[in-house]
Amino acid sequence: MSKKDTRLQSLSETIHIRVEELRGLGIKDLDKIFMEEYLIQADQLTDSRQQAKVWHSVKDIVGIVFFGVLAGNDEWTDIADFAVDERETLEQYLELPHGIPSHDTIQRVFFILRSDELQSMLVNILIRIVTVAGKKLDEYLYKNDELGCYIRDVIAADGKETHNTGKKNSEDPKERRNLNEFNVMSTEWGINLSSTRIDEKSNEIPEMRKVMKQLDCRGCVVTADAMNTQKTTAKAIIEEAHGDYCLALKENQKTAYLEVKEYFACEELLKEVQAKEGQYFKETEETTYDIITREYMITDEIKWFEGRKDWKKLTSIGYERKTISKKETGEESIEERYYLCSIKPIAELFAIVARRHWHIENGLHWVLDIVFKEDKLRSKEKNGIHNLGLVRRFVMFIIKLLKVYYHRSMKRIRNKIGRNLETEIPVILAVLKVLYDNDMLDAIDELAK
Numbered sequence: 081m082s083k084k085d086t087r088l089q090s091l092s093e094t095i096h097i098r099v100e101e102l103r104g105l106g107i108k109d110l111d112k113i114f115m116e117e118y119l120i121q122a123d124q125l126t127d128s129r130q131q132a133k134v135w136h137s138v139k140d141i142v143g144i145v146f147f148g149v150l151a152g153n154d155e156w157t158d159i160a161d162f163a164v165d166e167r168e169t170l171e172q173y174l175e176l177p178h179g180i181p182s183h184d185t186i187q188r189v190f191f192i193l194r195s196d197e198l199q200s201m202l203v204n205i206l207i208r209i210v211t212v213a214g215k216k217l218d219e220y221l222y223k224n225d226e227l228g229c230y231i232r233d234v235i236a237a238d239g240k241e242t243h244n245t246g247k248k249n250s251e252d253p254k255e256r257r258n259l260n261e262f263n264v265m266s267t268e269w270g271i272n273l274s275s276t277r278i279d280e281k282s283n284e285i286p287e288m289r290k291v292m293k294q295l296d297c298r299g300c301v302v303t304a305d306a307m308n309t310q311k312t313t314a315k316a317i318i319e320e321a322h323g324d325y326c327l328a329l330k331e332n333q334k335t336a337y338l339e340v341k342e343y344f345a346c347e348e349l350l351k352e353v354q355a356k357e358g359q360y361f362k363e364t365e366e367t368t369y370d371i372i373t374r375e376y377m378i379t380d381e382i383k384w385f386e387g388r389k390d391w392k393k394l395t396s397i398g399y400e401r402k403t404i405s406k407k408e409t410g411e412e413s414i415e416e417r418y419y420l421c422s423i424k425p426i427a428e429l430f431a432i433v434a435r436r437h438w439h440i441e442n443g444l445h446w447v448l449d450i451v452f453k454e455d456k457l458r459s460k461e462k463n464g465i466h467n468l469g470l471v472r473r474f475v476m477f478i479i480k481l482l483k484v485y486y487h488r489s490m491k492r493i494r495n496k497i498g499r500n501l502e503t504e505i506p507v508i509l510a511v512l513k514v515l516y517d518n519d520m521l522d523a524i525d526e527l528a529k
Contacts, residue, residue: 087217088270088477091210092484111509114516115173118143121201126194136181141189142198143174144181145468147505149475151498152491154453156183162498169502173509191464195277198467202474203273205516210269213515221268222429227358229424232299233268234433235323236440237291237308239284240448243455245465254280259462261469262287264295267439270480272473277466285310292316297323301423303437306330309420315392318422326398326433329418336387340418343384344377344399353379353399361427373403376431378421393422398430447476451490481515482508 122139148159160183222231245259260278300323309327317325354360361376378398398419448454497504
């Protein structure tokens with residue numbers, strides 16, 4: 081396959097070098113400079129409280145939550161206790177004129193924060209980092225000069241339910257529902273580009289269309305599961321987000337699903353697709369107990385497809401066949417998936433896109449549930465939980481950047497930071513500052529030569 085490692089992985093490989101350079105060069109106060117920039121941006125967040133009664137600023141409270149989550153704390157009480165214990169260290173970066181707020185105050189402020197403002201601030205910091213720090217990395221995820229195909233990223237979109245966040249005994253049906261969010265993720269960088277609450281009376285289908293209107297996906301392929309395989313969604317991706325799509329096809333689009341399934345079930349037509357250059361791709365991997373073979377076929381021979389004109393810029397249809405063979409018994413099982421695509425019929429690209437969609441499940445949703453214990457939260461204030469989740473996603477990216485340096489799991493990295501806050505935080509913030517500043521990144525390179 082053209083490129084297995086993401087740019088996030090490539091950048092992570094160089095981070096530990098940056099850390100050692102910073103330690104060796106003895107550069108001081110970069111951590112303070114980064115926090116000064118953070119405080120300027122956080123000061124722009126709307127505070128709807130009566131200002132005469134405010135003792136603890138929004139920027140301080142968001143900062144406390146950021147440091148608390150980074151150091152392995154997942155509940156409001158844990159974050160507040162952490163801040164009390166680490167007050168001396170936190171006072172080096174935050175103002176805290178009235179000390180540490182109670183966990184109730186922290187929770188109330190996060191409940192009233194505007195999610196769009198908080199998300200915009202955090203995502204813009206991350207995009208700035210990857211724009212500056214990633215300038216020397218490969219620009220394209222997939223590049224084919226001969227076919228004029230250049231793909232920068234695969235953008236995965238999917239909904240997530242946070243369990244145990246509904247008020248089970250409430251008479252209001254909306255309050256009984258768990259928190260449902262719609263996430264959009266850059267699989268190249270591991271950045272959660274958007275996380276929005278799904279209205280209790282709605283579902284993720286209209287939410288995806290709304291989010292696509294707010295994103296610029298030029299040079300990217302957007303993937304989604306079968307629920308979001310809708311004509312209006314395909315149109316929004318093409319016309320509003322200016323990207324391409326690869327949408328999983330199942331029986332919720334019954335006519336289209338049956339037509340595509342029958343097409344690839346025809347052995348003669350399947351052989352024709354496989355015989356065409358570049359339209360068939362195969363890869364095999366071996367695990368302890370299984371041999372897994374994945375075959376990818378894609379074709380632009382779709383004039384027979386009756387509904388093709390209803391799907392904006394529909395260019396090709398794809399077929400993925402996964403064969404799992406048990407080593408011990410030789411028993412085989414086959415899984416088949418079908419796709420509607422606006423990409424060119426290039427099987428290698430199709431394989432990358434189809435596999436990348438699972439990054440949002442394994443690299444975001446699983447991490448939130450297992451590492452950050454989202455499903456075990458005791459709070460029922462959904463807006464506060466959602467905003468806390470935005471900080472978690474921000475912290476998740478930072479920890480992924482540092483994985484190679486620490487040589488530990490994400491959980492163990494957070495625990496180490498929590499145990500050694502006074503020594504770890506200055507280095508982490510200094511690295512973020514260097515990655516955030518184009519001139520400083522170049523200067524560090526020169527000094528290290």
